[in-house]
Amino acid sequence: MKFHCSVDVRLKPGLLDPQGKAIEGALPAMGWTNVSDVRVGKHVEFYVEARDQTTAVAQVHEMAERLLSNPVIETFAIRGVEAFAGLTFEDRP
Amino acid sequence: MTRRPRIGVITFPGSLDDRDALRSVRFMGGEGVPLWHAEHDLREIDAVILPGGFSYGDYLRTGAIARFAAVMDEVRTFAARGGPVLGICNGFQILCEAGLLPGALIRNRQLRFVCRWVDVRVESSRSVLTEGLASGEVLRVPVKHGEGQFVAGAGDLRRIEDEGLVVLRYCGRDGAVDDAHNVNGSLDAIAGVRSEGGNVVGLMPHPEHAVDPDLGPTGGQPMFASLLASALARV
Numbered sequence: 001m002k003f004h005c006s007v008d009v010r011l012k013p014g015l016l017d018p019q020g021k022a023i024e025g026a027l028p029a030m031g032w033t034n035v036s037d038v039r040v041g042k043h044v045e046f047y048v049e050a051r052d053q054t055t056a057v058a059q060v061h062e063m064a065e066r067l068l069s070n071p072v073i074e075t076f077a078i079r080g081v082e083a084f085a086g087l088t089f090e091d092r093p
Numbered sequence: 094m095t096r097r098p099r100i101g102v103i104t105f106p107g108s109l110d111d112r113d114a115l116r117s118v119r120f121m122g123g124e125g126v127p128l129w130h131a132e133h134d135l136r137e138i139d140a141v142i143l144p145g146g147f148s149y150g151d152y153l154r155t156g157a158i159a160r161f162a163a164v165m166d167e168v169r170t171f172a173a174r175g176g177p178v179l180g181i182c183n184g185f186q187i188l189c190e191a192g193l194l195p196g197a198l199i200r201n202r203q204l205r206f207v208c209r210w211v212d213v214r215v216e217s218s219r220s221v222l223t224e225g226l227a228s229g230e231v232l233r234v235p236v237k238h239g240e241g242q243f244v245a246g247a248g249d250l251r252r253i254e255d256e257g258l259v260v261l262r263y264c265g266r267d268g269a270v271d272d273a274h275n276v277n278g279s280l281d282a283i284a285g286v287r288s289e290g291g292n293v294v295g296l297m298p299h300p301e302h303a304v305d306p307d308l309g310p311t312g313g314q315p316m317f318a319s320l321l322a323s324a325l326a327r328v
Contacts (some may be wrong), residue, residue, distance in 0.1 A: 012246070018200045018202055018203075018204050018242070019204070070157065072189070072196065073199060
């Protein structure tokens, strides 16, 4: 079975986020003076071929832990692991 | 005649400073041994350098993909046996990602790439990079990085400081550590750290660009001399 998976990776709360700060700095010039604590993370999407959903979730968890995030500075959350029946980008002729 | 220490330099896809590292090893009297990331072979070296550059385009996180290269299995084993391992810039980032050094390196505080000469102060002589150097000694070396801000969780940082794992800090010419000389906003102005055993060291500055007096300051000379001496001690 094919599963569509997505994982969010975020910088840990205590760490300074220079990218977030830069965005925050640009907003007041555009008129938005009421924005604070901007933080930038990553959203990763992919497909996994697996026997069942439990197997797919276990694999996504391990992938997120070992490669997609660095536990020293980041946390991750699995946003979805859903059975997918359609064509993926790579399946298209 | 004493044997010259064999210092391996690993080339990853995207490494830039492997040639300079090899040249500096030769300049300082060692034998430079080129190593390839995809090979499970360290060619009987006495020390290994992970050079600077942008392995795998810095995609995902700096060093995140290079840490899974085949050669890294051998580096891990070599380090566990006490072998001297030096990570410079991207090499430092790879060693942190591999968990061989504490902490991590993120985007510079000022969000800009920084390329300039800096002064660093020796904090610990218990490392293969600073053996024979006195604490407080100031060395001039260049930096050139966009993601060199050293960070660690509060607990990790306390352990790094308490156990004396800081090897180098950014400082002024007189050795004073202050925010103005902290080129990338690193926590506690940390420029380099070591493993508990002292045989694995990582630093953001580039000692390999500072050994030849014809090309400028030579703050890298004592660091390479220390690495070569540590490697020779294993021969």
